[in-house]
Each structure stands twice: as structure tokens, then as C-alpha cells.
Amino acid sequence: MRFAVFGAGGVGGYLGARLADAGHDVHLIARGDHLDALRTDGLTVESVAGDTAVELPATDDPADIGPVDYVLFCVKAHDTREAAADLGPLLGDDTAVVSFQNGVDNERWLAEEVGESHVVGGVAYIFSTIAEPGVVEHTGGPARFVYGELDGERTDRIAALDDALRSCAGVEAVLADDIDVELWRKFAFICAHSGMTAATRLPVGDVRDAEDSWRMYRRVVEEVCAVARANDVALPDDTAAEWVEFAQELDADSYSSLHYDLTHEKAMELDALNAAVVRHADGTDVAVPMNEAVTAVLRPWAERFADG
Numbered sequence: 001m002r003f004a005v006f007g008a009g010g011v012g013g014y015l016g017a018r019l020a021d022a023g024h025d026v027h028l029i030a031r032g033d034h035l036d037a038l039r040t041d042g043l044t045v046e047s048v049a050g051d052t053a054v055e056l057p058a059t060d061d062p063a064d065i066g067p068v069d070y071v072l073f074c075v076k077a078h079d080t081r082e083a084a085a086d087l088g089p090l091l092g093d094d095t096a097v098v099s100f101q102n103g104v105d106n107e108r109w110l111a112e113e114v115g116e117s118h119v120v121g122g123v124a125y126i127f128s129t130i131a132e133p134g135v136v137e138h139t140g141g142p143a144r145f146v147y148g149e150l151d152g153e154r155t156d157r158i159a160a161l162d163d164a165l166r167s168c169a170g171v172e173a174v175l176a177d178d179i180d181v182e183l184w185r186k187f188a189f190i191c192a193h194s195g196m197t198a199a200t201r202l203p204v205g206d207v208r209d210a211e212d213s214w215r216m217y218r219r220v221v222e223e224v225c226a227v228a229r230a231n232d233v234a235l236p237d238d239t240a241a242e243w244v245e246f247a248q249e250l251d252a253d254s255y256s257s258l259h260y261d262l263t264h265e266k267a268m269e270l271d272a273l274n275a276a277v278v279r280h281a282d283g284t285d286v287a288v289p290m291n292e293a294v295t296a297v298l299r300p301w302a303e304r305f306a307d308g
């Protein structure tokens with residue numbers, strides 16, 4: 001099958017390399033030093049699930065690639081709209097654009113650009129990053145990827161994507177019954193984990209050790225779950241409890257990509273995370289003071305690094 005990875009970074013580079021190793025025709029879309037390195041030295045993945053190195057066509061211009069079966073859409077959420085505007089040349093009649101991003105708005109933003117019939121929802125559970133140009137480092141996390149058609153249909157294209165991802169070494173592939181539930185499930189965790197590690201600039205171990213901060217972490221999760229339900233998302237009742245238990249077991253030195261971006265003066269996904277909780281709570285009867293506080297604390301930094 002023919003894949004384009006739009007944003008061949010921590011998530012996209014990892015998936016692209018795994019799919020290429022499984023025999024698929026993979027094209028990478030990247031930019032800057034990373035693109036230069038991909039062109040000259042190929043893509044190296046250093047992974048706790050096994051290293052690999054692949055030589056794949058790489059470009060910053062989707063027109064060089066043409067229509068594909070799947071676009072794995074893996075840019076940061078603040079780049080979604082701009083990147084979505086460049087998807088045209090990659091689209092055939094049945095091309096699926098699969099968002100493997102954090103946040104619950106990317107699918108809608110994509111649909112506004114390319115039409116809902118092209119959009120497939122997705123969630124990534126992995127800790128991976130561009131360690132240096134051309135090199136993606138996967139340091140942990142299950143490398144679990146969850147995906148599904150927005151209307152829950154078992155279409156041929158989602159079944160074929162499922163087969164392709166299941167055939168990849170180093171990938172745990174999960175076809176979701178209700179991708180909206182999966183998007184909000186991950187959202188509940190990532191808003192707490194990212195928001196609190198970034199706002200405190202400390203790893204989760206320190207947050208857990210400070211009673212007030214750990215209570216706030218738990219309340220962020222609970223608020224997001226309440227907002228999901230107020231927006232008619234059928235989150236299981238035990239979602240908040242599961243995440244709190246999960247966070248309790250996380251390595252004490254675990255941070256988040258939001259903390260990384262803050263401390264490396266890079267553009268932050270605040271608008272797609274805690275600020276999005278505040279937006280989605282608007283018009284419901286759910287109060288979200290903890291997410292408002294995280295947003296207020298991080299907003300000046302997000303503004304300062306918006307062009308980073």
C-alpha cells in the first residue's frame with residue numbers, strides 16, 4: 001500500500017519506518033534540517049522496540065508524491081490547519097487522512113479542509129522524538145496506535161489499514177469501535193500529564209509528592225471526562241480512575257512533550273490541550289477551573305514561543 005507521512009517526526013517517522021520495514025511504499029514529508037538529513041542519510045529509528053534504518057523518498061512538496069492510499073497526518077496540532085491546506089495532491093477518491101495527533105479538534109480541522117469523508121481519527125501512545133536530524137528516538141510507551149473511521153464504519157480502507165499496522169514489528173495496532181471515545185480518553189490523560197508537568201516544570205513524581213498538585217492533576221482528568229460526557233462522548237465511567245492509577249505508576253521522572261516544548265522554547269500545543277478543554281466546556285454546565293488555571297499559567301509562554 002502507498003503511504004505518505006505528513007510530518008515525519010517522533011510519531012510519523014516511527015510509523016513510517018515500521019511500515020516501510022513491513023514492505024509498504026512510504027513517502028515522507030518533512031522540512032528543514034530533518035528533511036536534509038532524511039534525503040542524505042535516510043531515517044534511523046533508535047527504539048526500545050528494536051532499531052531500524054530505512055531509505056525513503058522525502059520531500060517538503062506533496063505534489064512530488066501524488067495520490068496515496070493513506071496519509072498519516074502527524075504534525076503538531078498548531079500546524080494542522082496550515083499542513084491540511086497542502087494535502088490536495090495526496091488525495092485520491094478514497095484516500096484516508098489519519099490523524100495521529102494529540103487533541104480532540106484535529107479531525108474537525110482536517111475535515112473542514114479536505115472533507116469529512118477523507119478523515120480517519122487516531123491516537124498515539126508512544127514516547128518518541130527527533131533526537132537529531134534524521135534520527136527518531138523511541139524511548140518508551142507501548143507504541144500503541146488506535147484508529148477508526150469517524151462514523152465507526154468498518155470500511156475496506158480501515159480494515160486494510162488495520163492489517164497494515166498489525167503487520168508492523170514494534171507497533172501495537174488497535175481498531176477502535178468508537179474513535180471519539182478513544183480521542184477523549186487519551187485527551188483526559190494528556191491534558192493532566194502535559195498541563196501539570198509543564199505548569200510546574202517538574203516530572204510527575206514531584207507532582208504526585210505534593211498533595212495540592214496531585215489533587216489538581218486528578219481534577220484536570222475529572223474535568224476533561226465531565227466535558228467529554230457533556231459533549232455526548234460515551235466515556236466509560238472508570239476512565240478518570242484508570243488514568244489516575246496509570247499516572248500513579250508512571251516513572252517518577254516522566255515529563256511530556258508540552259514540557260519539552262516549553263523548556264526548549266518551541267511552539268506549544270496549549271490551544272489543542274487545556275485551552276481546548278475550556279473551549280469545549282463553554283456552553284455546557286461543566287466548570288473547568290483547573291484547566292482554566294493551567295491555561296492561564298502557560299498562556300504567556302505559548303504566546304512567547306508561538307513562532308518557535
Ligand SMILES: NC(=O)C1=CN([C@@H]2O[C@H](COP(=O)(O)OP(=O)(O)OC[C@H]3O[C@@H](n4cnc5c(N)ncnc54)[C@H](O)[C@@H]3O)[C@@H](O)[C@H]2O)C=CC1
Nearest residue numbers: 007009010011030031074075076077101102124126127128
Ligand atoms: N512524540 C510523542 O511521543 C507523541 C506525540 N503525540 C502527538 O503527535 C503529534 C505529532 O507529534 P511529534 O511527532 O512529537 O511532533 P514532531 O515535532 O516530532 O514532528 C512533526 C514534524 O512535522 C513537521 N512539519 C510540520 N508541518 C509541516 C509541513 N507543513 N511540512 C513539512 N513538515 C512539517 C515538523 O517540522 C516536525 O518535524 C502531536 O500532536 C503530538 O502531541 C502523541 C503521542 C506521543
Ligand SMILES: CC(C)(CO)C(=O)C(=O)O
Nearest residue numbers: 124125126127256257258
Ligand atoms: C505523554 C505522551 C508521550 C504519552 O503518549 C504524550 O502523548 C505527549 O507527551 O505528548
